[in-house]
Amino acid sequence: MAEKVTPRDVDYSRWYTDIVLQGKLADYSPVKGAMVIRPNGYAIWEMIQKYLDKMFKDSGHVNAYFPLLIPESFMKKEAEHVEGFSPECAIVTIGGGQELEERLYIRPTSETIIWSMYKKWIMSYRDLPILINQWANVVRWEMRTRLFLRTSEFLWQEGHTAHATSEEAEEETLKMLNIYKTFVEEYLAIPAITGKKSESEKFAGALHTYAVETMMQDRKALQAGTSHNLGQNFAKAFDVQFQDKDGKLNYVWATSWGVSTRLIGALIMAHSDDRGLVLPPRMAQRPVVIVPIWRGDDQKVQVLEFADSVYQELKAKYNVIFDDREQYKPGYKFADWELQGIPIRVEIGPKDVANNKLVLVRRDTMEKQFIDRKGVLETVTDELNKMQSELLEKARIFRDENTFDIDDYDEFKKILAGKGGFLKSHWCGGAECETKVKDDTKATIRCIPFDRKKEDGKCIVCGKKSSGRVVFAKAY
Amino acid sequence: MAEKVTPRDVDYSRWYTDIVLQGKLADYSPVKGAMVIRPNGYAIWEMIQKYLDKMFKDSGHVNAYFPLLIPESFMKKEAEHVEGFSPECAIVTIGGGQELEERLYIRPTSETIIWSMYKKWIMSYRDLPILINQWANVVRWEMRTRLFLRTSEFLWQEGHTAHATSEEAEEETLKMLNIYKTFVEEYLAIPAITGKKSESEKFAGALHTYAVETMMQDRKALQAGTSHNLGQNFAKAFDVQFQDKDGKLNYVWATSWGVSTRLIGALIMAHSDDRGLVLPPRMAQRPVVIVPIWRGDDQKVQVLEFADSVYQELKAKYNVIFDDREQYKPGYKFADWELQGIPIRVEIGPKDVANNKLVLVRRDTMEKQFIDRKGVLETVTDELNKMQSELLEKARIFRDENTFDIDDYDEFKKILAGKGGFLKSHWCGGAECETKVKDDTKATIRCIPFDRKKEDGKCIVCGKKSSGRVVFAKAY
Numbered sequence: 001m002a003e004k005v006t007p008r009d010v011d012y013s014r015w016y017t018d019i020v021l022q023g024k025l026a027d028y029s030p031v032k033g034a035m036v037i038r039p040n041g042y043a044i045w046e047m048i049q050k051y052l053d054k055m056f057k058d059s060g061h062v063n064a065y066f067p068l069l070i071p072e073s074f075m076k077k078e079a080e081h082v083e084g085f086s087p088e089c090a091i092v093t094i095g096g097g098q099e100l101e102e103r104l105y106i107r108p109t110s111e112t113i114i115w116s117m118y119k120k121w122i123m124s125y126r127d128l129p130i131l132i133n134q135w136a137n138v139v140r141w142e143m144r145t146r147l148f149l150r151t152s153e154f155l156w157q158e159g160h161t162a163h164a165t166s167e168e169a170e171e172e173t174l175k176m177l178n179i180y181k182t183f184v185e186e187y188l189a190i191p192a193i194t195g196k197k198s199e200s201e202k203f204a205g206a207l208h209t210y211a212v213e214t215m216m217q218d219r220k221a222l223q224a225g226t227s228h229n230l231g232q233n234f235a236k237a238f239d240v241q242f243q244d245k246d247g248k249l250n251y252v253w254a255t256s257w258g259v260s261t262r263l264i265g266a267l268i269m270a271h272s273d274d275r276g277l278v279l280p281p282r283m284a285q286r287p288v289v290i291v292p293i294w295r296g297d298d299q300k301v302q303v304l305e306f307a308d309s310v311y312q313e314l315k316a317k318y319n320v321i322f323d324d325r326e327q328y329k330p331g332y333k334f335a336d337w338e339l340q341g342i343p344i345r346v347e348i349g350p351k352d353v354a355n356n357k358l359v360l361v362r363r364d365t366m367e368k369q370f371i372d373r374k375g376v377l378e379t380v381t382d383e384l385n386k387m388q389s390e391l392l393e394k395a396r397i398f399r400d401e402n403t404f405d406i407d408d409y410d411e412f413k414k415i416l417a418g419k420g421g422f423l424k425s426h427w428c429g430g431a432e433c434e435t436k437v438k439d440d441t442k443a444t445i446r447c448i449p450f451d452r453k454k455e456d457g458k459c460i461v462c463g464k465k466s467s468g469r470v471v472f473a474k475a476y
Numbered sequence: 477m478a479e480k481v482t483p484r485d486v487d488y489s490r491w492y493t494d495i496v497l498q499g500k501l502a503d504y505s506p507v508k509g510a511m512v513i514r515p516n517g518y519a520i521w522e523m524i525q526k527y528l529d530k531m532f533k534d535s536g537h538v539n540a541y542f543p544l545l546i547p548e549s550f551m552k553k554e555a556e557h558v559e560g561f562s563p564e565c566a567i568v569t570i571g572g573g574q575e576l577e578e579r580l581y582i583r584p585t586s587e588t589i590i591w592s593m594y595k596k597w598i599m600s601y602r603d604l605p606i607l608i609n610q611w612a613n614v615v616r617w618e619m620r621t622r623l624f625l626r627t628s629e630f631l632w633q634e635g636h637t638a639h640a641t642s643e644e645a646e647e648e649t650l651k652m653l654n655i656y657k658t659f660v661e662e663y664l665a666i667p668a669i670t671g672k673k674s675e676s677e678k679f680a681g682a683l684h685t686y687a688v689e690t691m692m693q694d695r696k697a698l699q700a701g702t703s704h705n706l707g708q709n710f711a712k713a714f715d716v717q718f719q720d721k722d723g724k725l726n727y728v729w730a731t732s733w734g735v736s737t738r739l740i741g742a743l744i745m746a747h748s749d750d751r752g753l754v755l756p757p758r759m760a761q762r763p764v765v766i767v768p769i770w771r772g773d774d775q776k777v778q779v780l781e782f783a784d785s786v787y788q789e790l791k792a793k794y795n796v797i798f799d800d801r802e803q804y805k806p807g808y809k810f811a812d813w814e815l816q817g818i819p820i821r822v823e824i825g826p827k828d829v830a831n832n833k834l835v836l837v838r839r840d841t842m843e844k845q846f847i848d849r850k851g852v853l854e855t856v857t858d859e860l861n862k863m864q865s866e867l868l869e870k871a872r873i874f875r876d877e878n879t880f881d882i883d884d885y886d887e888f889k890k891i892l893a894g895k896g897g898f899l900k901s902h903w904c905g906g907a908e909c910e911t912k913v914k915d916d917t918k919a920t921i922r923c924i925p926f927d928r929k930k931e932d933g934k935c936i937v938c939g940k941k942s943s944g945r946v947v948f949a950k951a952y
Contacts (some may be wrong), residue, residue: 030550030592031543031580037540039608046539062515064523067507068582068613068629070564075504092582094567095628096617104507106544106568106582117508132515135543136615141572152571153544227516325593 033142034154037040043285069104072157074112078237089171090142106139115238130162156260163240169253173229176257180225189280189391195447207231215399216269219420221473227257250392281384289321306353374443417440426466428459446471509618509628512732518760537607545580550588554713560680564616582615591714606638624741632736644730649705652733656701665756665867670922683707689922691875692745694894697949703733751819757860765797782829892917902942904935922947
């Protein structure tokens with residue numbers, strides 16, 4: 001708290017790190033590339049788990065747990081997959097004091113180990129579908145840590161489903177993408193674009209990949225979640241066939257989908273300000289803090305009694321912090337809770353007691369409101385709901401203001417060299433043009449959006465015919 | 477379901493494995509020593525997490541997450557600790573395609589990595605206590621898998637707390653042990669003995685270890701949870717000092733405590749029978765199954781309508797399975813749900829509809845009761861509560877009937893060579909006598925129970941003076 005958060009326009013990247021470290025959301029660990037998720041950060045992950053897990057279960061999924069360590073030979077069974085993941089794996093070569101006969105990869109993702117089990121479990125159409133999700137840690141080697149956004153170990157969930165038909169697998173892929181979109185918008189309060197990834201950006205081993213894309217305050221894109229239609233690739237690699245109703249053998253159809261602790265990074269970068277974290281109310285385990293203010297013992301008794309009655313009323317519905325610490329001044333406390341992103345602060349001083357009022361400050365607007373003591377629970381609930389929807393709205397306006405239809409490649413490059421944003425431009429569909437954009441501007445195709453209009457145009461790079469715009473942006 | 481569970485008295489060990497595999501609780505994985513926790517088994521783990529996590533939070537603890545990989549040098553900082561754990565570690569030597577400069581151990585437990593962070597976070601008494609828990613996977617190399625009970629990777633929670641005084645640390649150690657005891661008895665329905673471990677059985681790096689000990693149906697002991705007072709060992713190893721109120725520097729006092737997916741094994745072995753799993757109602761995500769029974773379409777309409785009304789009523793409170801699958805006969809369904817341990821089965825046939833009755837079968841007693849349709853929710857709730865407490869009572873009677881005060885070493889050996897049980901015998905406190913018992917009988921001292929009476933006696937081995945009995949048993 002002695003330090004100060006670096007303002008966004010001084011250094012956006014330091015601003016982010018300051019919020020994470022000073023807000024005690026995470027910390028660097030002594031292991032290169034790995035981080036520690038501190039209680040304030042883990043509390044956000046618990047909220048993400050709570051809501052997503054319910055959405056998964058309500059849509060018929062169940063949880064299971066598969067081994068952390070994957071035999072090297074398994075990783076190698078799907079050609080694209082091993083090529084994509086093998087260079088970034090951590091590999092165990094010693095176990096129980098002995099050199100291992102076969103090296104074991106710490107899972108970078110679990111398709112291979114899971115499909116080796118599905119081979120044991122799937123015989124007939126009666127065994128399908130399998131709708132399993134796993135909450136787990138994975139390791140993908142990284143030397144340059146970006147807290148929450150890029151770390152060599154992260155927490156995530158990975159769904160792995162098995163289906164009798166291609167149509168069912170595609171339906172599942174899209175259903176889970178939509179669950180992610182709903183979650184990102186309604187809980188994280190971040191507007192989301194959904195669409196298909198280009199060939200070069202798809203998951204290693206997938207038929208195609210869909211993604212949820214969001215915009216951060218520096219106008220960069222952040223991929224919030226992905227859902228893959230794996231076709232029959234893994235079923236073929238692991239020889240998983242099932243007998244259909246007519247007794248014929250068929251390869252099983254697969255999907256996988258995941259979101260990770262990276263969502264916490266998205267949450268921070270989408271809403272926070274130069275005072276610190278701004279937490280959407282639904283993601284706050286502790287959405288309200290009460291700070292009583294007094295001088296001298298007479299005031300103290302009065303104020304604490306009044307504040308306690310407010311506390312008791314709010315506590316019935318919310319996990320409320322009652323900050324009556326005597327060693328800190330109110331100003332210090334305000335700054336501390338602002339840094340940690342508590343959505344609503346209630347201040348109660350001697351004047352408020354006399355007037356039967358209290359002061360309410362919402363973390364996003366920072367406006368002081370004098371509200372009646374009576375009905376405080378309803379008022380707080382209203383303000384939390386308003387804050388949740390206004391945060392989404394504010395982020396949506398920001399994104400839309402920074403999204404441009406661009407048809408000229410010079411302008412395209414100029415914007416990306418400057419403030420950046422989402423650039424909707426025509427693209428011929430060719431990998432070469434995609435690569436050229438990346439080389440010229442560092443921007444990538446975030447997705448081919450589902451909601452794009454059919455529109456005749458010319459590829460922003462080569463000028464060939466195109467039938468619709470895709471979203472280009474620099475990304476995390 | 478084509479297979480049959482091996483009866484307990486034919487082969488106890490196969491009986492256990494049959495229940496786990498056929499009940500789809502877990503499966504062997506292609507990775508030696510590791511298992512897959514299938515949805516039925518993971519659902520039990522979710523219930524364990526749900527209740528324990530609430531008990532941890534209600535007692536002031538918060539969750540966090542620390543890295544999976546621990547630098548070798550950290551493991552070596554506490555001498556006893558490395559000696560205890562190093563031989564059973566899995567070690568990463570390659571990361572991102574390169575040989576690592578320093579080898580990384582997959583955590584067998586997290587004291588070392590956590591105390592390296594506490595060094596950064598603890599400066600003054602104001603930073604204490606730290607009451608952190610972590611839900612995580614750990615790896616301890618094992619080649620002979622015993623599903624849930626002994627696997628090279630398992631899931632657990634590990635609490636790691638830091639305190640200003642020795643007294644506070646001891647208080648925390650005991651508080652958490654008691655939380656485990658309460659949980660094991662009130663949720664898993666297994667009676668628990670709490671006490672102190674002997675020097676040779678304590679945690680590597682602890683001052684002393686307390687444990688919760690339970691008896692399985694083969695009269696062997698299973699350690700359900702441990703709580704360690706780590707003294708200042710890890711604070712000294714990682715040089716973690718704090719400034720007290722008088723400005724003096726002191727080493728921090730520590731505890732750690734944990735339970736694991738092993739509890740699922742305990743649960744299975746404590747209550748199940750030759751038909752399969754018996755699940756205490758509080759641990760069942762789906763405590764009730766309704767099986768409608770009919771012949772022909774007329775009956776079908778009638779029965780399903782009636783059954784659905786029961787379903788709607790019970791669903792308001794419980795996650796109910798409505799098994800109207802047409803491809804299976806009632807007998808098959810009964811056996812299937814018995815195998816999976818669903819606590820209560822409700823059968824509804826045409827006669828029941830006519831009489832406005834239904835049949836209720838409790839999984840533990842297997843007795844059929846004809847109950848009134850009216851008040852079915854209350855009846856089911858009553859029966860679930862009764863089942864929960866009767867399971868505990870039954871297990872307590874079994875344990876007490878197989879617990880003996882033994883003062884003669886020949887008798888002691890004879891019992892352990894035969895049926896086994898908990899043997900309460902005098903012990904001089906010497907490691908040699910403890911080792912001799914182990915060599916002679918494979919039994920170990922499970923604990924020095926807190927509730928033992930002061931009683932003068934002679935060590936069962938050497939005959940030296942002793943002031944109280946300890947609990948000997950063979951253990952998992």
